[in-house]
Amino acid sequence: MLRISRSALLLMLVATPLAGEVAPGGRALYARHCATCHGAQLEGAPDWQRPGADGRFPAPPHDETGHTWHHGDAFLFDYTKRGGQAVLDDLGVDFDSAMPAFGEILSDAEIRAILAFIRSTWPPEAQDFQAARTEQERQGN
Numbered sequence: 001m002l003r004i005s006r007s008a009l010l011l012m013l014v015a016t017p018l019a020g021e022v023a024p025g026g027r028a029l030y031a032r033h034c035a036t037c038h039g040a041q042l043e044g045a046p047d048w049q050r051p052g053a054d055g056r057f058p059a060p061p062h063d064e065t066g067h068t069w070h071h072g073d074a075f076l077f078d079y080t081k082r083g084g085q086a087v088l089d090d091l092g093v094d095f096d097s098a099m100p101a102f103g104e105i106l107s108d109a110e111i112r113a114i115l116a117f118i119r120s121t122w123p124p125e126a127q128d129f130q131a132a133r134t135e136q137e138r139q140g141n
């Protein structure tokens with residue numbers, strides 16, 4: 001895992017031109033726990049659409065160029081808490097996921113704060129789309 005020095009982390013936080021008002025805790029938690037793989041600017045790993053040498057896909061962006069906003073809140077929460085493999089196994093999807101589980105590392109409230117931060121960076125259309133998806137999810141679809 002990549003190690004980031006304290007000053008580099010601070011610089012990243014200061015240099016990030018993203019919304020700071022919504023869930024400020026989520027922003028710092030994102031930088032600490034997600035940015036090494038998903039990118040300091042939520043840009044994802046380079047070449048994220050192609051599997052790496054190990055056959056596993058690199059981390060996708062969480063900004064509007066990725067597909068995070070295609071998923072409802074419950075799915076995103078579950079994916080972060082239990083990790084990609086557990087969720088995909090439950091869905092019967094045959095996929096080798098490199099997305100770790102954060103259930104032992106982050107509290108539910110911290111995961112929610114991170115997801116709120118990620119959502120706050122999306123343009124309004126993506127936010128609306130994702131809110132509708134969350135609503136469908138609530139109704140069991």
Ligand code: HEC
Nearest residue numbers: 033034037057058059060067068076079080084097098099
């Ligand atoms: C060690 C690298 C790594 C770290 C750290 C990491 N991820 Fe991931 N993540 C991945 C990879 C690789 C994928 C793509 C594989 C997959 O979808 O299962 C992924 C996929 C995802 C997805 C599903 C795809 C999408 O965009 O909807 C979500 C949600 C997600 N990560 C959230 C997070 C959050 C939130 C954090 C920080 C708490 C985080 N990840 C930290 C590697 C990582």
